[in-house]
Amino acid sequence: MSVITVERKILEKNEQIAKRNRDLFQEQGIVVLNFVSSPGAGKTSILEKTLQELRGSLKIAVIEGDVQTDLDAQRVARYEVPVVQIVTLGGCHLEAKLVQDALQNLDLNGLDLLFIENVGNLVCPANYDLGEAIKVVVLSTTEGDDKPLKYPGMFLNSSVLIINKIDLIPYVNCNLSAMKKNALQINPSLRIFEVSCFTEAGIPEWCTWLRKKDVSGQ
Amino acid sequence: MISIEQVAAMHELGIAQNVLQIVQQSVPEKSAADVRSIRVRVGRLSGVVADSLEFCFSAIVSQTDMQRANLEIESVPIISECQDCLQRFQMDDLGFFCPNCKSTNLRLISGRELEVVEIVLADEGDEAL
Numbered sequence: 001m002s003v004i005t006v007e008r009k010i011l012e013k014n015e016q017i018a019k020r021n022r023d024l025f026q027e028q029g030i031v032v033l034n035f036v037s038s039p040g041a042g043k044t045s046i047l048e049k050t051l052q053e054l055r056g057s058l059k060i061a062v063i064e065g066d067v068q069t070d071l072d073a074q075r076v077a078r079y080e081v082p083v084v085q086i087v088t089l090g091g092c093h094l095e096a097k098l099v100q101d102a103l104q105n106l107d108l109n110g111l112d113l114l115f116i117e118n119v120g121n122l123v124c125p126a127n128y129d130l131g132e133a134i135k136v137v138v139l140s141t142t143e144g145d146d147k148p149l150k151y152p153g154m155f156l157n158s159s160v161l162i163i164n165k166i167d168l169i170p171y172v173n174c175n176l177s178a179m180k181k182n183a184l185q186i187n188p189s190l191r192i193f194e195v196s197c198f199t200e201a202g203i204p205e206w207c208t209w210l211r212k213k214d215v216s217g218q
Numbered sequence: 219m220i221s222i223e224q225v226a227a228m229h230e231l232g233i234a235q236n237v238l239q240i241v242q243q244s245v246p247e248k249s250a251a252d253v254r255s256i257r258v259r260v261g262r263l264s265g266v267v268a269d270s271l272e273f274c275f276s277a278i279v280s281q282t283d284m285q286r287a288n289l290e291i292e293s294v295p296i297i298s299e300c301q302d303c304l305q306r307f308q309m310d311d312l313g314f315f316c317p318n319c320k321s322t323n324l325r326l327i328s329g330r331e332l333e334v335v336e337i338v339l340a341d342e343g344d345e346a347l
């Protein structure tokens with residue numbers, strides 16, 4: 001028997017391409033956000049409200065990831081921003097290479113912000129760096145306050161948590177302070193925003209914070 | 219309808235393909251048939267299900283020269299170090315606080331691993347293997 005020592009990361013290829021994406025974004029001065037959540041948490045709705053608030057003053061583009069359709073891209077396109085659709089055909093997450101390919105169809109010149117909407121899934125997207133500066137996990141009040149404990153990988157790897165659908169709190173079994181406590185227990189440095197895309201509560205605070213971000217996410 | 223299990227399997231399929239690619243890059247082509255074992259390390263926070271990975275790997279490896287290669291998965295526990303009392307402990311129930319002093323000021327020591335560690339090949343002498 002002979003043994004070959006390898007010691008290589010299985011996702012090293014993804015990490016190399018993610019680094020290339022990140023270098024490109026920094027060079028171009030673009031703040032890039034990767035939105036992750038379970039299906040139906042409200043990623044697209046938050047993007048719509050954010051575009052509505054910021055598109056007058058900032059140059060924004062969107063990359064939409066979807067398993068099967070371009071329905072979300074159609075919604076975002078109404079805000080008259082460049083949008084590129086990635087259909088993963090069953091794939092459960094976006095990878096850095098898919099984003100790199102999507103960039104071929106996007107004019108990065110002069111862009112301030114790039115939003116990447118990942119596939120709705122709280123497991124695998126946590127492990128695939130796309131080159132973003134800020135990973136935003138969206139959690140809605142209808143999903144229950146224990147989700148951070150059930151999907152710790154996602155909350156550990158994100159730097160921002162947006163709690164959506166706060167207008168529904170009186171009608172659902174969600175303890176907002178328990179949800180925040182659970183999230184901060186997994187990741188004490190999470191920046192938390194509480195929003196409702198229906199009443200638009202919290203959207204201005206989120207957008208004000210976003211305006212101040214630089215390419216490294218600081 | 220695509221079931222959750224199918225989606226998970228697709229995720230592990232990509233991981234299995236990456237493992238195979240790393241092995242193909244590490245072993246000279248003429249020795250591919252001699253590969254008996256591929257040791258990988260999978261952390262409990264990596265989001266990879268060992269059974270699914272094994273299943274996907276066996277499906278794709280059967281189409282290569284490495285049919286006799288077996289995937290050995292070492293599951294790595296989530297271990298944290300408390301930054302207040304410096305106790306190191308294993309987290310089994312994903313309660314992210316120190317069992318000693320209840321602090322949540324923790325540093326992750328292990329649990330995110332996703333690596334190919336080593337490859338074991340049969341030599342000419344051990345044909346029985």
